[in-house]
Amino acid sequence: MDNSFQTIRVGKNDLAYVHEILVADAVEHGQDGAAAVRGFDASLAQDDFLSSNCFWLLIALDHGRAAGYLSAVRIPKGDARKAFIYVDELWVLQAYRRRGIATALLDEIGRVGLEVGARGIRLITRVDNSAGRALYQRAGFDLQESIFCQKLF
Numbered sequence: 001m002d003n004s005f006q007t008i009r010v011g012k013n014d015l016a017y018v019h020e021i022l023v024a025d026a027v028e029h030g031q032d033g034a035a036a037v038r039g040f041d042a043s044l045a046q047d048d049f050l051s052s053n054c055f056w057l058l059i060a061l062d063h064g065r066a067a068g069y070l071s072a073v074r075i076p077k078g079d080a081r082k083a084f085i086y087v088d089e090l091w092v093l094q095a096y097r098r099r100g101i102a103t104a105l106l107d108e109i110g111r112v113g114l115e116v117g118a119r120g121i122r123l124i125t126r127v128d129n130s131a132g133r134a135l136y137q138r139a140g141f142d143l144q145e146s147i148f149c150q151k152l153f
């Protein structure tokens with residue numbers, strides 16, 4: 001496995017990496033990269049989530065180029081389990097897949113979870129996402145089928 005990449009916990013000085021991965025991600029989706037960057041910047045201007053101790057954005061860098069990212073939040077449980085880390089987004093650019101980058105990002109958010117005393121990590125993946133299911137199984141997650149519920153405002 002090529003371990004030439006590193007993972008960073010994004011802070012305000014790392015916005016260039018965020019913009020780079022947003023543009024690349026948008027291009028892979030056939031979307032407008034500039035619009036993705038504007039959307040991120042507007043969201044950050046409204047809510048300073050990069051300064052939060054309940055939100056993390058991780059980026060994997062391959063020789064200094066953004067190759068994948070993971071975002072996650074901490075939700076307190078209010079009981080002895082203290083909190084769970086919920087992974088929201090996990091994406092590896094196609095050219096960088098099957099090199100352990102998603103695994104490294106999960107490992108890093110696992111270290112975050114241990115640092116903040118969380119009980120574990122939870123996330124949702126689609127039943128038909130065979131790559132995601134294989135990834136999470138290999139990373140030691142217990143997979144249980146659920147129904148995802150969402151109401152948009």
Ligand SMILES: CC(C)(COP(=O)(O)OP(=O)(O)OC[C@H]1O[C@@H](n2cnc3c(N)ncnc32)[C@H](O)[C@@H]1OP(=O)(O)O)[C@@H](O)C(=O)NCCC(=O)NCCS
Pocket residue numbers: 090091092093096097098099100101102103104124125126129130131132134135136138
């Ligand atoms: C799923 C995804 C994040 C995996 O990223 P990745 O960096 O390629 O994953 P890794 O290299 O860490 O893979 C670790 C293991 O997961 C499994 N795996 C990963 N992708 C797989 C695939 N396409 N098919 C089967 N198994 C796969 C393998 O067991 C792999 O180990 P191996 O390469 O030694 O066989 C990536 O394919 C992706 O970004 N997909 C689109 C977005 C997505 O589905 N995100 C998750 C939604 S919750």
